Amino acid sequence: MQTISKILEIKFRRAFNQLDIPEDSPILLVEASKPEFGDFQINGVMGIAKKLKLNPRDLAQKVIDNVELSPEISKLEIAGPGFINIILDDNYLATYISNLNHENRFGAQLQMGKTKTVVIDYSSPNLAKEMHVGHLRSTVIGDCLASVFEYMGHKVIRQNHVGDWGTQFGMLIAYMIERIDDGTFEHDISDLEEFYRKAKVRFDEDATFADTARRYVVILQNWKNEGTEGEKVHNYWVSFKNASLEHCQEIYNKLKIKLTHEDIAPESMYNDALDNVINVLENKHLINVSNGAKCIFFADGELSGGETTPYIVQKQDGGYLYSTTDLAAIDYRVNQLKGDRVLYVVDARQGFHFKQLFIVGEKAGYTTKDTSLEHVAFGTMTNEDGKPFKTRTGGTVKLIELINEAVIRAKKIVLERNPDWNESDREYLANVLAIGAIKYADLSKNRESDYIFSFDKMLAFNGNTAPYLMYAYTRIQSLLRKLYLARSSFDVFDFAPDVLPVHGVAYQKHQISSSLSMEVRIDEEFFKQTKIKLTEKSEHKLALQLANFSDCLYMTAKECYPHYLCQYLYNLSVNFMQFYESCSILRAESMEIKNSRILLAHLTAQIIKTGLGLLGIETVERM
RNA sequence: GCAUCCGUAGCUCAGUUGGAUAGAGUGUCAGUUUCCGAAACUGAAGGUCACAGGUUCGAUCCCUGUCGGGUGCACCA
16 A cells, blocks of 8 residues: 555556656656646646657647546646646545555655664753853754654654763853852853853953963863863863753753754764864764865865865864864764664754865764755744844844743633643643744744744744644544543543443543543444445545645655644645535535545544644643 | 845735745724523635846746845864
8 A cells, every 4th residue: 555646656657658658757747736737637648749859748648548546536637838737536546545554654654665774863052151042943944854754754863962071161161160169059060051150250351361261171071181180170061061951951851842852963963073073083084184274175066156165173282173073973873773764954054164064074984875964044034124033122132032921922822722721731731822923933934944933923823823723623522522422521532322332541641630631432342333425525635635745745745844734734734624614524415425525524633633743742631 | 255044915925846816914994692611603805926138839936147134154062
């Protein structure tokens, strides 16, 4: 069993072969651009006709004559200058989506084919400071992509390449020790930003302090040989890092980001490998010394511009740079972790650096022909004037503040909508909505363009937003709940006997005692005994969209574009709403159709929930 | 200066190796609740795809140029 688009492609390729059309001619099978053009369309015939100097409509007709319709296709039509429109057979489509379920990941497993190892570098905050809004996109986009790859059956290795190295840390440790000595140090370092600011002030105003700070950096680098002071400085460094990582983890927990301690691969991890990076480059005669710095220069055309800027791997004072670390990281990710695709979810402004890095990495021999290093670039987050997102005074906005603000606003809205709810339910919903809104607003836009952040727009609760998708889901769940009679307060339900023939199950996902998180599911027996029947147009449309889930995931993963998945889920929800408005379920004309529609609704809910889950967005059962 | 990304409806955005009459949402206006959740659905209006050439059956997409904007370019990360 394969995706419908793949099956159609094979069918048409066979027809092409019978007409002696070269194997490398593209079929160009795509989803129909408009409903009146059917379900799929073939765009390739016109190009081929031109190449072979044939009349495109005649060729299209010949192709159609050679395609075996049954059982997938109900009708083929020639349209315009030589398009072929494909209308799928209702029975076939119905059977196809009947086979979509959790076990085969709604068809996504079909794409597994070759399992790849995907290394994803994302989030990667600097531990010297608290996470700020600039870290949001990398964190959210990277986490989504990791989930998608995993869901499709690939092996995913997350790499949180946190910044725990560099001159700032000498300064921070010096300040930390100073505070400990005068007894004013707080061990949790509750406000890292403030701590950094004060350390910087000390660094700038006091030359002795600055010298100490610089000395600590050197000590840190060689601490194993620096005796007890080295050990002391090293230990403070470790404890500072841990404090900072706790801040990060707090954010990850709030945002439901899957990163854990296991995924942390700090810059310092590569320290011992840096000498060797230089050796490798030198052995390959790639290094030139310029102004005392070790550089790699590029040949004309190698970078398609910007070749005059060298890639510096060692400063004149002997120190290494992030460019050196990044090379060591390539070696590790490709040769230790065995990554087939190595993704860097990093700001687009670092595009030039990655362009250079990947070329040098290849020259150094760290990559193979089969490895793909990819800069998954994203644009800058701006305010509503299109300017970088800053506080009124021009400072950086802490990520935690942005999250809290979104929750506060969501709470207000929930209170207006559901004044009769209890406090804990409202709070729970507000959290899910706020986090979902933040993530969806980001993920639903093409990651490569700059993105205007607006609380008002993302919390608008209508249109292409997380709340709309969540609403579609709750509407279906509400419908399914109606099909059950409550037997006890929360956990077990019976089907109403005249509706469904078998037992259903309901269970609680979370520990909180609330119907918000009580999910109703239809059990396997019902699936087995119910046949989907597509009679109405809106049912056909919905079914087609359900069938295309795995194609959507495939494209999302291929291009690393989460907005493909968002667009898909939005369209699915719209299709469902239209179906829901035009086809009565509870009052369907027959039991057969009623049960079929219940299954359609159920399947829709499950795919919305799964899709949102891949975006990192939770669902609720009521809202 | 070189490089790079962008310019699509009032606003926010889609547009999958070049495909049919360029699509959504929002906002505006007009409809739809004795019926499964109106946080919904239906319809109308809204466009010189920045501009000018070129390539071809066909260009928002590819090429050239112009205008306007963002970003990056030697020892920070």
